[in-house]
């Protein structure tokens with residue numbers, strides 16, 4: 001099946017009357033013959049178009065709705081391999097009894113999950129129910145928690161459906177995981193899924209009606225965190241059929257796990273379990289029959305995945321092997337009643353093996369089976385048991401071990417998969433309970449199972465059929481009542497107070513006397529003859545009673561019922577098991593009640609009262625959740641593919657009241673929301689659609705005001721639709737999309753989808769606006785930050801520059817100061833030298849000496865006069881250059897610059913003319929240009945060596961040497 005196949009045929013919807021938009025005038029059975037004649041005509045007219053029957057995706061579109069038309073549509077769909085059909089609030093699932101390729105593939109799951117409106121876009125499917133429940137949790141519409149109730153008779157496909165639902169959630173609730181590591185999510189979903197094979201191995205068996213029949217009921221809570229991700233699960237089980245361990249109905253088998261062990265054990269395991277090849281076990285009938293579920297490896301893998309360690313597995317399988325050995329123990333009757341029963345040689349051997357496997361002393365085990373301990377006051381008396389009693393004690397031992405082992409397993413699984421309460425906030429529950437049972441001989445098990453089904457039917461009736469109709473009336477809707485089968489009187493018969501079948505059964509069980517079927521039958525008849533749901537076949541020899549259940553009459557055998565209800569466990573048995581060296585066995589019995597039934601007296605909890613209590617707690621959970629119903633239908637009793645038996649199907653349809661459901665769904669409004677809640681959720685549509693009510697919608701308290709707001713809002717939503725149901729309300733009100741009651745709005749699914757669409761659009765617009773504002777705000781903030789950063793940077797830079805300049809200025813001042821000192825000193829020296837030279841020429845030397853002497857300490861800072869340019873001896877000019885090294889070593893332009901600096905000539909371009917000596921290329925003259933008044937005449941110095949460059953290494957002597965020394 002491709003995804004295109006899954007898509008809904010939209011044209012079919014139009015052909016079938018345009019879906020729920022246009023009201024359909026439906027006809028129902030009437031006591032008036034002429035009306036029924038016309039109904040018959042309508043049925044024929046409807047069925048004439050046979051080719052179109054399979055296109056009815058929703059049975060509410062069938063017109064007229066009768067068992068025949070519904071059946072024909074389902075048959076037509078089954079023949080074209082379409083197995084799911086909507087029936088209003090219920091999904092009808094026909095069992096194909098063959099694998100349908102790609103019907104449950106991962107891609108299909110994703111398609112349904114990603115579709116904006118799966119119910120509109122795709123064909124009916126169990127994934128639509130799953131997705132609807134998931135979206136309800138996402139939408140947080142009260143009640144947020146969801147329950148998926150899967151019902152149907154044995155083999156109809158409940159377990160299969162539950163598995164599909166779990167796989168769906170394990171996929172979609174984990175796929176969107178972005179917050180957790182993939183590893184964590186996978187581990188959780190894997191563990192949740194892996195609990196299935198273990199539970200099925202221990203709790204399912206091959207029966208005449210189903211090769212993999214669940215012999216217990218279960219309610220699985222899939223725990224979701226606030227992001228709607230699967231974070232854990234928990235399982236609650238109900239009424240395991242433990243009698244199957246020791247007594248299998250003809251042509252049926254024991255629980256799968258025993259066959260798995262026998263077929264899948266390795267040689268070593270066989271040795272350990274004392275289970276050689278070819279060994280026959282009385283409690284494993286029909287072991288030659290192979291079923292798909294006989295896969296031991298799958299169970300072992302699941303155990304590993306759930307962290308049941310190797311040692312625990314060893315202990316567990318040894319216990320199971322011990323149970324099998326017990327089944328082969330046979331007691332032979334003793335001739336003397338005062339003597340215990342004997343065991344033949346073979347049985348002794350089996351008993352020995354059983355004792356070894358259960359790790360209890362063989363002789364004690366033997367004693368415990370054949371001798372009963374009676375308490376008379378404080379005295380205990382041992383009384384040998386009859387052969388039947390011995391067998392019963394043996395069976396009881398096996399049953400109690402198996403039941404406790406199953407309970408331990410469920411607790412272990414729960415510990416492994418259950419999330420901490422602080423982590424999960426919502427749940428989706430999947431309820432898979434055994435279907436209605438009616439055999440040739442029915443006993444306490446069938447009574448309990450059928451009672452559970454009655455309870456579920458009542459929940460459906462109360463939640464959907466009755467509640468809906470009652471509400472329509474109280475809310476002022478004009479409503480033509482649909483008759484439905486209310487099973488309250490049947491439930492009163494079974495569980496009512498003060499007298500009911502259960503109460504009488506319990507009374508009888510608590511009396512400390514041997515049960516007598518006939519007495520109970522008489523009591524039942526005497527006390528309950530007023531109730532029309534119970535009857536007796538006067539000609540039957542066997543004590544019995546017949547109950548008219550919603551799904552049909554069932555005849556219950558009274559023989560053995562009281563004993564089963566007592567479910568006695570001999571205290572010796574429990575004492576013995578508590579002594580076991582098998583730590584698992586020891587653990588599961590360590591806190592078991594050891595006191596005998598007699599000592600407990602009337603406080604003994606019977607099977608019926610225990611079951612009733614657990615069912616009531618389940619009902620309490622169901623009442624606080626939003627239910628979704630799936631009715632599984634078994635098309636034929638032989639589990640054959642492509643076989644549709646009309647009689648078989650019509651009985652099931654009638655049993656679950658599908659026709660009534662369709663009537664009410666077709667005409668009614670499945671969704672009801674109080675005005676306040678409605679405005680709270682959808683008020684934003686008015687607010688953001690420029691719709692003004694003149695006051696704040698949600699604050700308007702009076703129902704009338706609220707009602708007006710609601711109506712305006714609905715008009716607003718529908719104004720784009722060609723059809724305006726509110727204006728139609730006087731005519732076909734109950735067939736329109738929406739109706740405003742006194743305190744509530746009644747909606748069809750289509751109307752709800754429309755409202756949700758609008759709400760989503762507005763929310764997405766709001767989200768867009770918020771995103772824009774946020775982006776703008778972020779942008780502004782970023783810009784402000786940038787500006788601030790620039791400002792700070794500028795301030796810091798300017799501060800740094802100022803600091804730098806201050807340092808430079810100080811340094812420059814120091815340099816200038818020092819430079820000036822040098823210059824003054826050199827000037828003084830040069831002048832002194834010139835004066836000296838002049839004096840030498842004029843022989844007037846002493847004129848300079850006083851100056852030198854006077855300034856001898858080189859304190860010349862006060863000399864500020866500018867250099868007077870005149871004819872300089874070049875040697876002195878060079879010596880007064882800024883750096884002596886520079887003036888000595890530099891050549892060309894550098895030298896010229898050095899000289900100019902030393903002469904304090906401003907180095908403006910073009911002010912001076914500099915001429916080198918044409919031979920030596922030494923600086924010959926610097927002349928001011930005509931505009932200036934500087935004239936420099938170079939003449940041969942009268943000083944000795946004045947035409948030489950000072951050379952540190954050359955032998956500069958005399959005054960020049962002194963001059964050089966000072967410069968350095």
Ligand SMILES: Nc1ncnc2c1ncn2[C@@H]1O[C@H](COP(=O)(O)OP(=O)(O)OP(=O)(O)O)[C@@H](O)[C@H]1O
Nearest residue numbers: 097098154155156157158159160210212213214435
């Ligand atoms: N959708 C399906 N597709 C293919 N096969 C199916 C489907 N549903 C059920 N089956 C087949 O029908 C068989 C019986 O289904 P299932 O075990 O789910 O019935 P059930 O209602 O749980 O019975 P019980 O009450 O006895 O446990 C399955 O083993 C499987 O082979």
